[in-house]
Amino acid sequence: MTPEPSPTRPVRVALLGAGVVGGAVARLLTEHADDMRARVGGSLEIVGIAVRRAGRDRSDLGLDPSLFTTDADELVTRADVVVEVIGGIEPARSLILRAMEHGASVVTANKALLAEDGPTLYDAAAEHGVDLYYEAAVAGAIPLLRPLRESLAGDEVRTVLGIVNGTTNYVLDKMDTTGAGFADAVEQAQALGYAEADPTADVEGFDAAAKAAILASLAFHTRVSGVDVHREGITEVTAADIAAAREMDCVVKLLAICERTDAGVSVRVHPAMIPRSHPLAGVREAFNAVFVEADAAGQLMFYGRGAGGDPTASAVLGDIVAVARHRVGGGLGPGESTYADLPVLEMGQAVTRYHISLDVEDRSGVLAQVAAAFAEHDVSIETVRQQLVPGTASQSARANLIIVTHTATDAALSSTVERLRTLDVVRGVNSLMRVEGS
């Protein structure tokens, strides 16, 4: 019998699937091996990657070709952690159950399977005393299941409102911002790769309904299947609906709604108007977000990318670390692992942009002098706007110069401002502020 993983014996990881997500997981596991070892408290070793057909051995990943196998049934019997990124119901379900029977913990991104038959998997994990983690199954990269399960463990969740399907959010956002009709917006989404050639699973709400079932199960610690979820898609949403919402100062979103009432839980997916002041209203393009109301914590929202190879792989990796850490016997706080001890930079070394409003004389040559002060310090100007100050005609004419810089070090920017203050043509600095987040 193989000994338990330990600081000396690596944690054996088996990957089922080497598609977009599986490939990204394999790559990140290799690239971040040192960091993962520090966080797990022991090293991880990929012991095999199951592919559907021989020859599909993704040589682009730079892995030993002997790792690839078509015998997934055998592979899952010799791993500590099985990562299932095949998708679909079968053979994913059988492989997961087989892995658990052989004592492996499982990380999966399979929302369809969890929505259809989650309880079978949860029960099998409990029976065999192994972990089952599935952060990537809902809202891709957004850490959501762990907060719901752990951080709010001492609280009571009342409501979950989620934008959990990027395609439909992109379509509704385009309809709102450009006035496009449904069909045109879907075409745009397809052109940009945000919608499949056959967008049914997204626009009819099937994808969102599966995620709603998983969210409700976790939020209320109860069992909800995909079939329990009332589902309406967005195909009936018209430009007139969007316009009506706008008149109400609302925006239309496809929402996954999970509510806990005295009578039970309500789980549904349908388009709905929400006020523009609501945090979910600002979720644009293909982003996802989940809004939670809990008794003690109050209102919370989690926002991020809901799909894509790398975001999904990031969530899978977080789960692998958690599961592997349990295997090694860890589970400690942040104190256990080695620190990077990165140098902390001085403020002058920070790279930022400045918005500067100057009170200047309105005469020729002013702009040249000001521009020279920036050039002296190698600070590049993005925009300059000049505003005449009204009511200064009788005195010497004055103007405001509003300058936004490109990024530069804070030291260069602050030296530039020092220099500007010494110029005769500059009467004063009205406003000076850094610009971030762009």
Place this chain on the structure above:
Amino acid sequence: MTPEPSPTRPVRVALLGAGVVGGAVARLLTEHADDMRARVGGSLEIVGIAVRRAGRDRSDLGLDPSLFTTDADELVTRADVVVEVIGGIEPARSLILRAMEHGASVVTANKALLAEDGPTLYDAAAEHGVDLYYEAAVAGAIPLLRPLRESLAGDEVRTVLGIVNGTTNYVLDKMDTTGAGFADAVEQAQALGYAEADPTADVEGFDAAAKAAILASLAFHTRVSGVDVHREGITEVTAADIAAAREMDCVVKLLAICERTDAGVSVRVHPAMIPRSHPLAGVREAFNAVFVEADAAGQLMFYGRGAGGDPTASAVLGDIVAVARHRVGGGLGPGESTYADLPVLEMGQAVTRYHISLDVEDRSGVLAQVAAAFAEHDVSIETVRQQLVPGTASQSARANLIIVTHTATDAALSSTVERLRTLDVVRGVNSLMRVEGS
């Protein structure tokens, strides 16, 4: 020697401090005892509550008066989990270190201590093999530290931009929305309890700087102290700055910024303009939010209440569950604990609001007939708006009736709409949509 906690021997919890947060923690621990036991895999028992002076025994909490003690030094030696909500540097630090020496895991909300001397605590936790959790220390109820530490464990965080101080966000938000000056906005914040009588720690950025140090330490897995953080407050922000930001289609926020560059980490707190399209720009009033950019996960944001007794207590409880679960030997996924098995309601039982746009004849009595259809089904109308349809003068005159209901069951609402469709005066239903999130 006391045996380890187990499904039969409860996990002993000691509370240091019985103020607003401590009181809420004690109350929630009692109220949610069953749920906590299910999630921990064993019961929790409050073995003592340390108060500063005898007689401060919070009889309002309904706890056994003999639990209150002024001897915190003794209390920490007989607990599995010590919850420190006293705040400040001493005696909090000594008590935490003493608790760890005696083998207790520690949950703390003490940002000042973590920012000043976090590494001492992290090292002590590692040395004694105990947990140190501090979710409540940054951004109150928002589950943030656990996602940064665990969910993104296989990823690389590049940037953290945080609105981590509710007082300053409230002040800047009021300046933006009402055009108020700094002093007036601070007065409003004080009147509403969002700012202290002496707001220095908030408006000068000291509070945000402590949180920035903790965030940077976690995000980059390195050691940053409060003194490493460049700090500028918002006292110099003028109405002119806010107006300048508005002209740039930006908003001014006090940001805690943590950046990882090739040269090292930059950690700073200062007011900055951010574009109104940025997710942080929509963070209003006293809410907090932290925006994270990671290599694989991309952009993430976490939003919620940053302060307050109950939100902070919610975060503390989540930590207690995590720490206690390790004690009991758990650490399993969601499969391990008992399920609530709540009934799943039919869609008809869901409670929601409708927005209905009707195409109606424009003649007297129409509104009465429409209103009667709602009354028949006990659906209460919130607003009705009538719009004449232009260009229908030559035909029989038509109008749009736009009706928004109060909440009712979906069954009642949908029966109402069925009834409306049968009315002679109703030519059609232009648009029908549920309204959520208000």
